[in-house]
Amino acid sequence: MTPAPTTPAPAANSTLLEVHDLSVHYGYGQTATRAVQNVSFRLAHGEFVGLVGESGSGKSTLGFALTGLSKPPAHIEKGRILFGGTDIASLDAEQLREQRHGGIAMVLQSGMNALNPVRSIRNHFVDIFRAHGHVERSQWAARATELICKVELTPQVLDRFPGELSGGMRQRVSIALALSLEPELMVFDEPTTALDVLVQHAVMNTIIELQKRENFTAILISHDLGIVLESAQRVMVMHEGRIVEDAPARQILENPQAPYTRMLLSHYADPRAEVVELPGFADRQQRTANGAARADGATHAPTVSPRTRRTDQPSMIVQNVSKVYPAPRRGEAPVRAVDDVSFTLEPGSALALVGASGSGKSTIAKLITAVEKPTSGRIRFGDLDVGTLNRRHFRRLHRDVQMVFQDPYSALNPLHTVEYALTRPVINFTGLHGTEARRRVLELLDIVGLNPVEEFAAKLPHQLSGGQRQRVVIARALASDPQVIIADEPVSMLDVSLRAGVLALLEDLREQWGVSLLYITHDLLSARVVTDNIMVLNGGAVVERGNTADVLRNPQDDYTIRLLDAIPNPRKDVA
Amino acid sequence: MTSTQAAPRGVDGVAPAGTSPTDAARTPSPALKALGYLGRKLGLFALTLWAAVTVNFLLPRLMPGTPADAALSKLAQNGPVSEATKAAIEAQLGVPTGNIASQYVAYLHQVVTLDFGISYTFYPQSVGELVSAALPYTLVLVGLVTVIAFVLGTLLGVLAAWKRGTWLDSVPTLVGSFLSAFPYFWTALLLLFFAGYVLRLFPTSGAYGPTATPNFSVEFLGDALYHGVLPALTILITSLGGWILGMRNTMISTLGDDYVTFAEANGLKPRTIALRYAARNAILPNLTSFGLALGGVVGGSILVEQVFGYPGIGYLLFNAVVNQDYPLMQALFLMITVSVLIANFLVDILYGVLDPRTRR
Numbered sequence A: 001m002t003p004a005p006t007t008p009a010p011a012a013n014s015t016l017l018e019v020h021d022l023s024v025h026y027g028y029g030q031t032a033t034r035a036v037q038n039v040s041f042r043l044a045h046g047e048f049v050g051l052v053g054e055s056g057s058g059k060s061t062l063g064f065a066l067t068g069l070s071k072p073p074a075h076i077e078k079g080r081i082l083f084g085g086t087d088i089a090s091l092d093a094e095q096l097r098e099q100r101h102g103g104i105a106m107v108l109q110s111g112m113n114a115l116n117p118v119r120s121i122r123n124h125f126v127d128i129f130r131a132h133g134h135v136e137r138s139q140w141a142a143r144a145t146e147l148i149c150k151v152e153l154t155p156q157v158l159d160r161f162p163g164e165l166s167g168g169m170r171q172r173v174s175i176a177l178a179l180s181l182e183p184e185l186m187v188f189d190e191p192t193t194a195l196d197v198l199v200q201h202a203v204m205n206t207i208i209e210l211q212k213r214e215n216f217t218a219i220l221i222s223h224d225l226g227i228v229l230e231s232a233q234r235v236m237v238m239h240e241g242r243i244v245e246d247a248p249a250r251q252i253l254e255n256p257q258a259p260y261t262r263m264l265l266s267h268y269a270d271p272r273a274e275v276v277e278l279p280g281f282a283d284r285q286q287r288t289a290n291g292a293a294r295a296d297g298a299t300h301a302p303t304v305s306p307r308t309r310r311t312d313q314p315s316m317i318v319q320n321v322s323k324v325y326p327a328p329r330r331g332e333a334p335v336r337a338v339d340d341v342s343f344t345l346e347p348g349s350a351l352a353l354v355g356a357s358g359s360g361k362s363t364i365a366k367l368i369t370a371v372e373k374p375t376s377g378r379i380r381f382g383d384l385d386v387g388t389l390n391r392r393h394f395r396r397l398h399r400d401v402q403m404v405f406q407d408p409y410s411a412l413n414p415l416h417t418v419e420y421a422l423t424r425p426v427i428n429f430t431g432l433h434g435t436e437a438r439r440r441v442l443e444l445l446d447i448v449g450l451n452p453v454e455e456f457a458a459k460l461p462h463q464l465s466g467g468q469r470q471r472v473v474i475a476r477a478l479a480s481d482p483q484v485i486i487a488d489e490p491v492s493m494l495d496v497s498l499r500a501g502v503l504a505l506l507e508d509l510r511e512q513w514g515v516s517l518l519y520i521t522h523d524l525l526s527a528r529v530v531t532d533n534i535m536v537l538n539g540g541a542v543v544e545r546g547n548t549a550d551v552l553r554n555p556q557d558d559y560t561i562r563l564l565d566a567i568p569n570p571r572k573d574v575a
Numbered sequence B: 001m002t003s004t005q006a007a008p009r010g011v012d013g014v015a016p017a018g019t020s021p022t023d024a025a026r027t028p029s030p031a032l033k034a035l036g037y038l039g040r041k042l043g044l045f046a047l048t049l050w051a052a053v054t055v056n057f058l059l060p061r062l063m064p065g066t067p068a069d070a071a072l073s074k075l076a077q078n079g080p081v082s083e084a085t086k087a088a089i090e091a092q093l094g095v096p097t098g099n100i101a102s103q104y105v106a107y108l109h110q111v112v113t114l115d116f117g118i119s120y121t122f123y124p125q126s127v128g129e130l131v132s133a134a135l136p137y138t139l140v141l142v143g144l145v146t147v148i149a150f151v152l153g154t155l156l157g158v159l160a161a162w163k164r165g166t167w168l169d170s171v172p173t174l175v176g177s178f179l180s181a182f183p184y185f186w187t188a189l190l191l192l193f194f195a196g197y198v199l200r201l202f203p204t205s206g207a208y209g210p211t212a213t214p215n216f217s218v219e220f221l222g223d224a225l226y227h228g229v230l231p232a233l234t235i236l237i238t239s240l241g242g243w244i245l246g247m248r249n250t251m252i253s254t255l256g257d258d259y260v261t262f263a264e265a266n267g268l269k270p271r272t273i274a275l276r277y278a279a280r281n282a283i284l285p286n287l288t289s290f291g292l293a294l295g296g297v298v299g300g301s302i303l304v305e306q307v308f309g310y311p312g313i314g315y316l317l318f319n320a321v322v323n324q325d326y327p328l329m330q331a332l333f334l335m336i337t338v339s340v341l342i343a344n345f346l347v348d349i350l351y352g353v354l355d356p357r358t359r360r
Helices: A059-066 A093-099 A121-132 A137-150 A155-159 A167-179 A197-214 A225-231 A249-254 A259-266 A284-290 A361-368 A391-400 A418-430 A434-447 A453-457 A466-478 A496-513 A524-530 A548-553 A558-565 B030-062 B067-076 B083-093 B100-112 B127-162 B167-180 B184-198 B218-255 B258-265 B270-299 B302-308 B313-322 B326-354
Strands: A015-026 A033-044 A048-052 A074-083 A104-107 A185-189 A217-222 A234-239 A242-248 A316-325 A335-345 A350-354 A376-381 A401-404 A484-488 A516-521 A533-538 A541-547
Touching: A015 A059, A033 A059, A033 A074, A033 A217, A033 A242, A048 A059, A048 A225, A059 A074, A059 A185, A059 A217, A104 A167, A104 B258, A121 A137, A121 A155, A121 A167, A121 B270, A137 A155, A137 A167, A167 A197, A167 B258, A197 A217, A197 A225, A197 A558, A217 A225, A225 A234, A225 A249, A234 A249, A234 A259, A242 A249, A242 A259, A249 A259, A259 A496, A316 A361, A335 A361, A335 A376, A335 A533, A335 A541, A350 A361, A350 A524, A361 A484, A361 A516, A391 A401, A391 A418, A401 A466, A418 A434, A418 A453, A418 A466, A434 A453, A434 A466, A466 A484, A466 A496, A484 A496, A496 A516, A496 A524, A516 A524, A524 A548, A533 A548, A533 A558, A541 A548, A541 A558, B030 B100, B030 B326, B067 B083, B127 B167, B127 B218, B127 B270, B127 B313, B127 B326, B167 B218, B184 B218, B184 B302, B218 B270, B218 B302, B258 B270, B270 B313, B270 B326, B302 B313, B313 B326
Parallel strands: A048 A217, A048 A234, A104 A185, A185 A217, A350 A516, A350 A533, A401 A484, A484 A516
Antiparallel strands: A015 A033, A015 A074, A234 A242, A316 A335, A316 A376, A533 A541
16 A cells, blocks of 8 residues: 555644544524434544444444535534644535545445445446545556455455345445545444444454554444454444443453443343353343243333233144246356255244345245245145145135245335224234224333333334334234244344344233244344244255253354454453 | 555454455456446336237127228118128128237237338328328427427426526526426417417418428428427427426435535535436436336327327327227337337436436
């Protein structure tokens, strides 16, 4: 990399960025949303700082303000952002544009869409070179190749279009593009959030490597305290627009001061540990040994008894099931999404289905719910042969087998109230009508802990938080009084602090109602706390299975080990 | 400095088999891909063309009776029709002979040789002559104006979206939506009355002056252009607003896309961002509407040509329908179908050029 030509080599520990009493508002006056309030901090040359907070904490708003990318109605209400002694806010558009070379660069949250779909990767580089004129025309090709190699991609990628690259590759390209500006400060806004676990791990490693090698100053914005603690030297914790704690990473880990930081930390644990406890969850094995219920807090005992006696309900039996999709394009091999998978889901048990994206987890969910038909093998549920079920018998299956989807934001029709969303399945599956149906809907809301029920019944989805929405989705799945619930990544879209509550709810349903749970996830920690047994999938095939705690504590298969290694582990250095 | 070449392919670990894009051996070269795309589109075009031609053959035959029957039953209202009259009318209008297969073969042969028979209305001119005389006027007038309206409207839309909230946005948007709310013929009548009748700036009808003969001389072309101004203006005024609004709206949405924000974060020049990032992507959905508009060039000009007495396809079609001129109608309907197909084909090719995602 050519050294940044504008500034002489800075002395270590000299201030690069100084934010002084910064407030960023959306809108003006009394009704303004105060996204960032009175934030002050200093950043020295070469630091790697993490900025952590849950959704709505203002961390991205702060990131956009720092990079001069705030768009109306967001605006800097007061305060200064001094970068190299100049106030960012005082620059006009052209000055701001010019300072982006050798200044502040940003890698966006949804790196998947950060590239122009109709422009080749090479042209993305050329656009930047042309805009700043910092690379000789004759050097364009060489420089682009050099940059793309820095992020561990091959030069062939340059002649491809964004649509031809995987999510992880696109995010790498974004990083290479930001690097091409020879920035002093890099702001990474949730750079790996939309990526698969293993890819996420690989991309984070690249970022950490690059930061050490290229020696730029970096701010890593993330909702995941684990990722931040693993990579950053210093961590700022943001909550409701304020920085509630700003300390070295080790200190945050060992001696967190702010209650909010302590709360965030409490939701992290190593799934490999002997004893795994989360807020609201005592260790599973101890629990089952003592026959005792959950430790404290989040316990919500359903007040309603199940309608069905589940003493001798059938198991879901999957035998040697494969699903092969035809080749996506001519000349390619057919896709074997599920490869000879067998398992039995016993009544009242909880089975985790774990794997990275593309491992076939969701396809199995589709097969069990008869959305897709298996290419070979059998799926039986009681006297139903799920694999060959025709449409007329779907209702019988779906009365007993229900799904909870990953994204609570798109699983509810935004135009209908919660009551409507729950009334439909109640009428369809239980035959209740009028006031009886309504009473049942309110019961369901009570079961999932949305109190006061009357109030929640009348709400529209956008008036609910993510966690509340997911509870509605679970209530909807319960409406038919099912025996099996398939939860496909039910908490992956939720903030950490909300996850435990939803998981505890699933646990309650299983323990007190005898509902069996197929828990599909890539999150091994949550698998450890809610399930008894686990199956690890890779490329559609089961590579490892057994007792959840045993498998995670003592993994045998290489793939399982890689999955475990990919989990951000803040305590890695300490241990 | 050294660059890391290690583990270039499997960095992201779990790229599912068969979709690894770095695998150069598996993907054909861009030129081959483009050729494949063109071939597929051409094949599809040929297939739909054949289907359209066949439907055009079948439809009239699915209707009960023949043109001769219709003419005879009309005559029969005024008294009995003699055998001689009947024979004469059947000879004039033609009665299908042979089985349907041989009719089909004969029909295909006629289509290929562009032999659509003799027009009833403009007897003894052949349908082919009539159409080839009218087609250039429509193609040049309506076709050219449609293209101009699209280009101009798109440019104004880009400007409006880029300068959102300024007068460059509000004026074209407001005027455009105001003008496009006018019906075609109303605008045409207003123009005729003021520019043609009151101010006498432009001729009020025809494609050329009464004394001119169609040829490629400068005088004639100038005369034709002069006659074309008012109809062209009508079409431009009524269609421009739609293009402005369409482009403005899609571009405002692409301006909010992540790649535009990222381009800004990378300090690209505003012009590059506006044209190569925002506008370039915003134009894609509008191409579909453009294809529809192009396809409508031949068939959709009836009102304008009627009001201005402009001797194009629309004018011809109107006369054919009014006079129950079956051979002419059949030929025109086929032409309208074919022109829609050609327009769609062209837009498909354009998509292939502009959007790499379609070239699979």
